[in-house]
Amino acid sequence: MNTLADNPVIIEALRTPIGTTGGVFADQTTTDLAAPVLGELDARLPTGTGFGEVVLGNVRGPGGDPARVAALAAGIDPAVPALTLDRQCGSGMAAIEYAWHRCRSQPGVVAAGGVQAASTQPITLWPGRDGEPPSSFDRAPFAPPPWLDPDMGVMADRLAAELHISRERQDRYALRSHTRASTARDAGDFDAEIVPIARVRRDQRPRSGFTMARLARFPAAFRPGGTVTAANSCGINDAAAAVTMVDAATHAHLATPGLRVLAARTVGYDPDRFGLGLVPAVRAALDDAGLGLDQIDALEFNEAFAAQVLACADALDLDEHRLCPRGGAISLGHPWGASGAILLVRLFSRLVREGAGRYGLAAISIGGGQGSAVVVEAVHPRGN
Template identity: 60%
Template sequence: MRTPIGTAGRALRDVTAADLAAPVLAALAGSLDGLLPHDVVLGNCTGPGGDVARVASLAAGLPVAVPALTVDRQCGSGLAAIDVATALVRARPGLVLAGGVESASTAPWRFRPPADGADPVRYTRAPFAPATLGDPDMGVAADQLAAKYGVTRERQDAYSARSHARAAAAWEAGTFGAEVLPVAGLARDERVRAGLTVERLARLRPAFVDGGTVTAGNACGVNDGAAAVAIVDAATHAELGLPGLRVLATATAGVDPQLPGLGLVPAVRAALDEAGLTLDDVDAVELNEAFAGQVLACCDDLGLDEERVCPDGGALALGHPWGASGAVLAVRLFSRLVHQDRGEIGLAGIAVGGGQGVAMVVQACR
């Protein structure tokens, strides 16, 4: 289950990270015949600090005896949290709620301490990697990756327009209905634009690099949202008698920090290898669309037909709430393979600032 994804500063602007995650956790827990989790794991990147997962689980009404853990693997945090939860359930059978949350709207501003009487300086972001190895901003890194792989501006704009068209069509068809829990009066993803054309996108100027190909139109937005899943062992799953997804394999990998968007490629390959599968065996592919040029470069490296990726639209249209996005991929696979019965094997992959990637392979269990 997930919240609608809001655009920072709009419908969810006053909802904290914990308050975004809490209703999703409560709804999941309430759907499992009174089964209580023995842990909660949530990913988060830019929240208020402390243990956001603990605050969210208590706000959800879970018993005080249920512990909670917050995970930060930057944009991969939500999928990493699910990976951690699967390990917890293997070690101790039962239920763990896992996912991710991000409230860019309420993320606190931080300042470096003043020195010698000077004014404090705003601290804009944490480093993704040591400066000596290269620590580009994500937009700059996406432009560099697109250039390296020869992904043209025209191809990026076409991919972005397709993502919006697919997401708009999916909303009109009711595709997202079973997975989205309305929050704070918002019932639909805010960023999706029906009728966004290549011609309109072509008018936008480069956003990060002079003469570059990445624009505000073929890049993700800054967003708020939460997503979570219920992780159980096989015996508990059988007792519940509910359809689900079996986690066949997970993988995390590292790449050059100067090309962080490529991180999902080795993670996807490792996860498929662990599962004993190839891309030809996969029915549903959900890759996080941080930037059109980035996801297209990954497709080219993997030999993956871009038409197979995010058939109901991805982060370019839906939004990219950083700490939640990996969990959104898992929710999307659940909807496609379980709710809609559109295949058996699913693949999720997400790249991470600093040069990492997380991937997961799942199988429908009906």
């Protein structure tokens, strides 16, 4: 019978800087972003080990299995297979969940993460009908009728209204995210987890000059009279992130610290209120791990919108100040296919590189009514 100690372990975790769409990575493809991360993970593998598979999340990108193309560009052995997954903004975490199941079922080493190059994403068109010209493909449908399938911002605004999450509280959360991220960036706190791309070494988006007065001047972004604005929402971004995961038996022979993945769960939820999708996923993952939120030392939730992440914190009876102590997606950015993997990179830095606790939790809500959560435990060669 397997125990939690038999679960796979993340032994390395890296990411690119996060760029704003049309910004520092305006010309970078999924391969340009993901290959350097995979190559650096490959270079850091313990002697005598090699990847058995590469799996990356990507949302509506260039096609052609971006994970395979990036792995080949990184110089990884062509004999190593690769897979690209699309679970919308949960894709990067889905890749890590896939790696977890694979490492539980067979020994080996897997590179898992995600990539999004929104700046160079191909333009997609619906074919014209009855002599009409093609029309632009603005966004993918997340749910069919009779679901309302609201836009993400509209959904967040509705949650804020339903749950009485004020504009001031949203702005204060956004200000805290930017302050935390810009402070951490300027102090070099992210440096150890970043692989430079095209001479870019720092995250582009965090703003140190925001104040509550400045945030209050932003208009409602998604519906008249709403409280969700461009400033208390995430951005559209470019980045890649990935981890190296090994099965428990392999890790037992390696003198390296890491994060044991105690639980990885994805659940379905109401497609019209998908911003709350991480809530049941968190509960399920914590139940699998036999832990409570009060035992978690490091919490990283994807901040799609201040209203959305605050709604999730309230539903879990969780102090919002515990979330993302060095900023989250509102300040750092939300590169869809990579965001779930970035959360795990942040946990690796906090719990392994910095030794700031034992247990960590990462979670993300997903368009279409899903949520994913991963619970980890810091382990050391002479520890647990």
